[in-house]
Amino acid sequence: MPDFSKSKGGEVAEASAKTGRDTADFFTLKEGAVCFVRPVSDIRDLITVQVHMGVPTRPGPKGAKSWPQQMSAVCQNDTVFMISENGGPDGTPLYEDGYGKCYIHLNMQEVKGKFGGSVATPRPQTWGLLAMREPVKEEGTGKLLGFRDITKNWTDPEGRAHRIPRIVVASQSYSNFWGAFISSAFMTGSICCFDYQVKRTGSAEYEISAGRETTDHQPGTESWNAYLQAVELTGMTAERIISDQSSPRYYGRFFDPSVPFDDEDQDGGAAEAAASAADEIDKAQADALREKMAASFGMTQPT
Ligand SMILES: [Zn+2]
Numbered sequence: 001m002p003d004f005s006k007s008k009g010g011e012v013a014e015a016s017a018k019t020g021r022d023t024a025d026f027f028t029l030k031e032g033a034v035c036f037v038r039p040v041s042d043i044r045d046l047i048t049v050q051v052h053m054g055v056p057t058r059p060g061p062k063g064a065k066s067w068p069q070q071m072s073a074v075c076q077n078d079t080v081f082m083i084s085e086n087g088g089p090d091g092t093p094l095y096e097d098g099y100g101k102c103y104i105h106l107n108m109q110e111v112k113g114k115f116g117g118s119v120a121t122p123r124p125q126t127w128g129l130l131a132m133r134e135p136v137k138e139e140g141t142g143k144l145l146g147f148r149d150i151t152k153n154w155t156d157p158e159g160r161a162h163r164i165p166r167i168v169v170a171s172q173s174y175s176n177f178w179g180a181f182i183s184s185a186f187m188t189g190s191i192c193c194f195d196y197q198v199k200r201t202g203s204a205e206y207e208i209s210a211g212r213e214t215t216d217h218q219p220g221t222e223s224w225n226a227y228l229q230a231v232e233l234t235g236m237t238a239e240r241i242i243s244d245q246s247s248p249r250y251y252g253r254f255f256d257p258s259v260p261f262d263d264e265d266q267d268g269g270a271a272e273a274a275a276s277a278a279d280e281i282d283k284a285q286a287d288a289l290r291e292k293m294a295a296s297f298g299m300t301q302p303t
Contacts, residue, residue, distance in 0.1 A: 027170035041128035050122035074246035180208035
């Protein structure tokens with residue numbers, strides 16, 4: 001398990017990911033659309049890692065129903081996977097097993113991404129959890145009273161059904177996204193005590209504004225437990241998704257053609273990760289990919 005303390009400002013109570021590995025649900029928003037979110041991860045819990053964006057994938061396995069053209073991947077050379085800076089041979093960095101020799105860094109320098117640069121040049125992306133919210137309006141007047149959680153059904157590995165808040169993983173840049181959240185917290189020191197309106201104004205531009213501070217709904221209050229329980233139940237944490245999207249298995253499945261496919265690749269192993277890439281790739285392609293994935297796997301369409 002990587003040491004995430006090096007990549008964030010503090011400790012996090014990492015939820016147990018032992019059961020019910022839920023399909024990752026990523027924050028996506030169509031250009032021009034607006035949504036409302038409540039950060040579940042506070043400033044100190046945000047994790048920044050280097051990400052290779054929109055990397056062309058290897059050809060998919062025979063019989064795969066749908067296969068993404070390109071995927072994003074967390075760089076295997078990120079310091080989060082480093083055990084020590086000079087513990088390797090000749091004082092080189094020592095990495096966890098399977099890390100430190102990023103396939104994309106080593107083999108894809110010549111491959112160009114959508115911005116014209118090499119896909120082997122990673123960009124820092126900051127990861128955190130957001131609860132999806134919806135406005136509550138006064139009947140008749142339409143006056144905005146506040147916000148409530150958007151919920152979803154979730155079935156645990158024992159087959160028990162739960163109604164839980166819909167929490168998504170946002171992997172976004174600091175400058176275009178998270179920075180605005182953090183600036184709004186100059187008095188509170190926390191981004192968890194506000195609902196935010198997020199409007200996507202361009203392919204990578206967002207307009208983000210904070211609502212009023214809610215002292216009755218923030219970490220430590222009764223209502224916050226719904227988020228902690230949902231994260232514990234589903235095991236969906238930014239840490240886990242980063243681990244998944246940097247794993248030797250993930251790199252083998254999507255990029256390194258010398259690695260044999262396994263059974264899961266045949267039936268939708270791509271769906272989880274495809275959703276993450278969708279936000280970063282060309283919009284038309286992303287929409288097509290999302291539709292294809294939704295059709296194949298019955299995923300909820302993010303709006
Ligand atoms: Zn890399």
